[in-house]
Amino acid sequence: MVLPKIASKFSSAVQKTEQEQKIAELQIEIERLRTAQSPELENELQKLREQLQNQSGEVQVDLNLIDPNPNQPRQTIIPELIQAKARLLKKHGQISAVILVRQSNGRYILLDGQLRTEGAKLLGWSTIRAVIVAMPNDLDQSALLTFLGFEDLNPLDKAEAVFKEVMKSANLSMDEVSTMLGTVIKRISKELAKLMAVSVDEQQQGLELLEITGKEQSLLLVLLELGLNPSSVKANLMPMLYLPQDLKQVIRQHGLKGAHALALATLSAKALDISENQAVSERIAATDEVLKKNLTVTETRELVRKIKVKYLKSNEQELKEVKIIFQKVNGISGDLLKKASSKQLHEMRSLFQQKLQEIDKAIATSK
Known part of the structure; x- marks a missing residue:
């Protein structure tokens, strides 16, 4: 070469x-x-x-x-x-x-x-x-x-620099860039790579042939002029901006790689069905392990998968236990209640009332 x-x-x-x-x-x-x-x-x-x-x-x-x-x-x-x-x-x-x-x-x-x-x-x-x-x-x-300035940047700094330049040059807000980029890439993702190797004039002509005009064209032309594939920017750079703060900090202070950070970011409160504080603790512990053991991206994804499995299995077990209770309660038929003694019926009602109060407390806590 x-x-x-x-x-x-x-x-x-x-x-x-x-x-x-x-x-x-x-x-x-x-x-x-x-x-x-x-x-x-x-x-x-x-x-x-x-x-x-x-x-x-x-x-x-x-x-x-x-x-x-x-x-x-x-x-x-x-x-x-x-x-x-x-x-x-x-x-x-x-x-x-x-x-x-x-x-x-x-x-x-x-x-x-x-x-x-x-x-x-x-x-x-x-x-x-x-x-x-x-x-x-x-x-x-x-x-x-x-x-x-783009020499040897970490992925977070690079993402921030790229989108700062894009917003300024294309006169768009970050929300507009995000929405517009996602929409236009769905329509012409296959054609975008071909435009990387041609001149600015040819890029503009190519976009017009693809019926990409106005702000969408301005957005794509800025990225292409910076030598960046818009599809890659959407998939790899944009997610950097939305990483949790704990991961951004590790990227800047300890050199965590972008692909590793994106894998660790999936350990979210929603994905694990836990509180935000618990999710942050899990990410920090996992990130420490990635850095100390110098894990590859594949190894990091496997670590993340195991953590998710641990929480998913726990949730599945709880759901099975609740399902069993549902089945038993549903099995209490009218005929069975008629055969029960007055004492049993009162005890059952008292127990159900107590459990309903506990359920109400659990629902209020989970909100």
Whole structure:
């Protein structure tokens, strides 16, 4: 496989008016290589930095003048990652991995190098080596920031970043995105994958042929331009936004994978027929086991299945016992009652009245 030259592609994107398609193509390649953990990707990103360095020159930037990128998709940086980067910087220096910044009103917006910047601050550095990136007026800034910011994101940060971009670009609310995406994918799921490999103009023409227009078209075009398959976004990214808070926290703090989180999320109060507090306790215990034993997705799903079986069997047993009681009570016929003594009838009525009170209490508690 021949890796496309990322630096040259980026250069073309900066210089031409077809930058959206260039960056979209680049993003697809980066996402694919990130998934494959390809060392070639880091080599190409380094070439990109070197090209920008040759164009703009390298400078020492005051760390106090660097502001975080407000559109940074990465919302999660755990202290361990910063400490690890700080150790590398202390041992080896910054080597050649300069950060990328954009000048703004006498200060700098960080585009690439968040961990290096935080590590340098932790070490007490006053400056850091950087390349100032020019931002021409015709370059889609949002696409550039997406490209620079999507490196190695956890699934929750990626989902939040993607849908933030989608809502802004397509001018839709999250509820509209969710409803619209689900509806349109049902109609054209098979055709969407084919549109991934064509140009923006061809994507638009293809959607129009499929009678996808208006807001639906805008929504799908944004996702396609980001190099994302809408069907995959619906199945894998959107559920990240609706995960229970305990699972979101573990993703951010302990690196729980998206597929593992989705499996664990099915341990809900409704699915197990238990209280919300009990469900949270079950998820936390299961999540701890997944992390400690480094379980695969398949092993995690098997763990979840066993937990569900435990609760389902308990519920089934209770239902069988109640069913037996129903059968016995229903078996009390009028003829049988006529044959019973007055004492037995009074005792039975007293017992039934007592049990009815207990049933009423159980019903009130379960509400």
